[in-house]
Amino acid sequence: MPRGRTSIDIQRIGAYVTIAVALVITLFPVYWIAANSFKYDIDIFSIPPQWLPSNPTLKHYHAAFIERPFLIYALNSLIIAASTTLVSVVFGSMAGYALARFQYPGRWRYQISFWILSTRMMPPIVTIIPLYIAFNYLGMLNTKPAVIIAYTAFNLPFATWMMKSYFQDLPVELEEAAMVDGDTRWGAFLHVALPLARPGLAATAIFCLIISWNEFLLALVLTLTERSQTLPIGIAGRVTQYSTYWGEISAAGFTACIPIMIFAFIVQKHLVRGISFGAVKG
Amino acid sequence: MTSVTFQGVVKKFGEFIAVNDLNLEVRDKEFLVLLGPSGCGKTTTMRMVAGLEEVSAGDIFIGGDRVNDVLPKYRDVAMVFQSYALYPHFSVADNIGYPLKIRKVPEEKRRQMVMEVARRVELDRLLDRLPKELSGGQRQRVALARAIIRTPKVFLMDEPLSNLDAKLRVQMRAELKHLQHELQVTTIYVTHDQIEAMTLAHRVAVMSRGVIEQLGTPKEIYNNPRTLFVAGFIGSPPMNLIDGEVSDGAFTSAGGIKIGGLGHSNVADAVLGVRPEDAHLLPGGSGKANVTAPIYSVELTGESTLVTVRAGDSLFTLRADKSFVGDFDQMVNVSFAPERVFLFDRKSQNRVDF
Incomplete structure (x- = not known):
């Protein structure tokens, strides 16, 4: 009984974290080229990075x-x-x-x-x-x-x-x-x-x-x-x-x-x- | 007029000989059952008739035509598979009508014939369903309907009832027998179930290790088994086979079973065969008993009682009246009907006549 719930919860959280990390790693490049494709050249290289195009084009x-x-x-x-x-x-x-x-x-x-x-x-x-x-x-x-x-x-x-x-x-x-x-x-x-x-x-x-x-x-x-x-x-x-x-x-x-x-x-x-x-x- | 003839048919899978020098004629309109344990070559034999296996040697004739090199589609046989082999992506109607569709029967005619056959096997309300939405018995009927829709020269049935539950199996058995009688189509039926074989067949071919051990009517096979294998395979419960020796027509087993009157035969390695219904319990103190032994178990089956006794280290079963009551280890006297016992030679496996 004491083993049951918590260990299942931990397993589930672990699974979601793993999936989240995998998604970020695979989807970030796609997101980044998508975002960059709508930015002016100067915004592509701005530091700190512009996460979303402030001035879409x-x-x-x-x-x-x-x-x-x-x-x-x-x-x-x-x-x-x-x-x-x-x-x-x-x-x-x-x-x-x-x-x-x-x-x-x-x-x-x-x-x-x-x-x-x-x-x-x-x-x-x-x-x-x-x-x-x-x-x-x-x-x-x-x-x-x-x-x-x-x-x-x-x-x-x-x-x-x-x-x-x-x-x-x-x-x-x-x-x-x-x-x-x-x-x-x-x-x-x-x-x-x-x-x-x-x-x-x-x-x-x-x-x-x-x-x-x-x-x-x-x-x-x-x-x-x-x-x-x-x-x-x-x-x-x-x-x-x-x-x-x-x-x-x-x-x-x-x-x-x-x-x-x-x-x-x-x-x-x-x-x-x-x-x-x-x-x-x- | 469609007979199926095997002449010296051999089937090899690499070095393994599945069917060895098979000679058999299935007569026109006959219901022939190939009976044997798994791996005896009975299904292979049937598949050679269908054209699904090549023949390694010998010839197969269907209605007088040699079919060794004929494609399955030109053989005009219909087959019911053990797994039914229904097309999972077709509806019941399309499954049944597939042989007609391939033969380019016009749609209107086809629908009419499908309806007719479906009604016959009581599937007419299920024509739009997919096979996965049917019960086992209904699937079996679809397979059957697909086979009978075009009245082929030969029906081939590969254990068609083995996936059904016991009650349905008995019911379908009767239906199959009636259907074959009605359609009058030569039928080869493969099974390992000897009751199916006995009840359905005009003739039974008992197979073992690729050869036919005995061919005959169910009655002949039951009452007159020619080999030890046939004797042990047919009957439920099976024939009691007791090892012993015969000298001058008298059989003696290590367990103390004695029976005389077996002619003048002498067999060193003998096997006595007695069917359960041919052994009888005698009232106590009778001197005519062939053996006196303790009861090992008593099983009431309903219409009779199966009594198993232990004679030495061998067990044998007899069928007693349903009113019989006995205890474990109770001593009983058993006698055999002398004209109903069989004698076999262990070495040659053949019947010894006396």
């Missing part, structure tokens, strides 16, 4: 999106991230399903799975020169398809593995029932397995989207102009030889967070279910 938004081509960067980012996600999820589901369900001689299921995963093991920087040479040879440098292909190469193994584990958690009898009921294997996949793997699809999609939306290194090397440059590259471009345009960087950076946040809100329900899907069966 849309000047930096105007500079970034009207005077400079950030709208085009954003569009490029959107096209590239969406295409990468679509291709990765479509082919990742099919490959994951094949690995989860089909019979392979000997240990080939493991070998193939491991081989797919192993492509993620080297640091991306290692592949940059070969990729650059390959795309140069194909005349694809500074094009969106080149970036999409490169991103897909990095996202597909990940999508395949994620979808494989979701399909493995689905009871196989459901697809067997569909096949005995008159469906083909493809039909069983399309009508039964895929709809049931929706949480997995949502989780895989959001991970692919975040990774390709935020990617910097490959885009930096493979793109040159606003024809194919993405938001992270555009933002980095405002750190120039003579000056760093913090206001524009904040305005563009804060805007770049918004689509991901919207998407995360939409798929949030699926995402939580998706992540815990394997752990709590049935």
Whole structure:
């Protein structure tokens, strides 16, 4: 009895404090760029810091999106991230399903799975020169398809593995029932397995989207102009030889967070279910 | 006219032989039960008929056509899974109508057929529900309805009643039997429950370790078991199997059980089989007893009393009248009906005829 209440209270307070600290650490940068994006340059550096813009302005938004081509960067980012996600999820589901369900001689299921995963093991920087040479040879440098292909190469193994584990958690009898009921294997996949793997699809999609939306290194090397440059590259471009345009960087950076946040809100329900899907069966 | 024929069918999983040289003909319109303990290959056998497992060797024929390499969808069989395998994202109506939808039956016709079948299994009020909103018995009916909606060549049922509670199981058993009689569709039914097998089957195939131990009508299997395995597997409570030896037609066990008149057989490692209902309690002091032993326990089941006695270090059970009253350790005289006992050879596991 004496142990009961107080120790539970302490535990609860401890949990809330931990969450609060984590939230401050993760959300402070977002808050800070949001606040800075509405300040005049002089206020950004004022000491003591201005927690909220005393004299709010849309000047930096105007500079970034009207005077400079950030709208085009954003569009490029959107096209590239969406295409990468679509291709990765479509082919990742099919490959994951094949690995989860089909019979392979000997240990080939493991070998193939491991081989797919192993492509993620080297640091991306290692592949940059070969990729650059390959795309140069194909005349694809500074094009969106080149970036999409490169991103897909990095996202597909990940999508395949994620979808494989979701399909493995689905009871196989459901697809067997569909096949005995008159469906083909493809039909069983399309009508039964895929709809049931929706949480997995949502989780895989959001991970692919975040990774390709935020990617910097490959885009930096493979793109040159606003024809194919993405938001992270555009933002980095405002750190120039003579000056760093913090206001524009904040305005563009804060805007770049918004689509991901919207998407995360939409798929949030699926995402939580998706992540815990394997752990709590049935 | 749909028979299902197995010719020398073998199924291997790596080195493990799940089904070994199976030869069996399931006759047209027959209700055949594959009965055996878990791991005996009965479900694998059924899955090979459905096309869900490849055949390692031998041939399977459905209605005269060799189906080894035919996709499940072209075999025209319907299967009821142990877990029911209802599509969780479809309503009851869509679940039942799925085989028709795949076959592109027009929507109007489909709805009509679903309604008809649903009425038959008393699901017509639940058509809009999702499987998770149904009870176990209702789910079972949905699985059944999905199987019967298209009158397939063969029904395959994989322990369809094992997830139901005892009362519902008995009720569904009768319904299943009646349904099969009405539809006149060849049926293969897998179960480990010997009562289900006895009550449902036209013929029972008792399987063990990938081979059929005995094939016959329930009556034959019960009254004339050919092997020790079949004898011990069928019957509830099971047949008493008592180790001993037979010389010149007289059986003797270490526990003092004696019975003569077994022809002129001689078996060193013999097993005597006696069904509980074929052993009788004799009134005290009778000299005709096969054994006199103390009571180990008395269980009233309602329609009879099961009396277990201890002879030496072995126990055996007999079925006495429901009016029987006895105490622990009370000595009783037991006699066996000599024409109703079986003799087996422990070494070969086979019946010894006398």
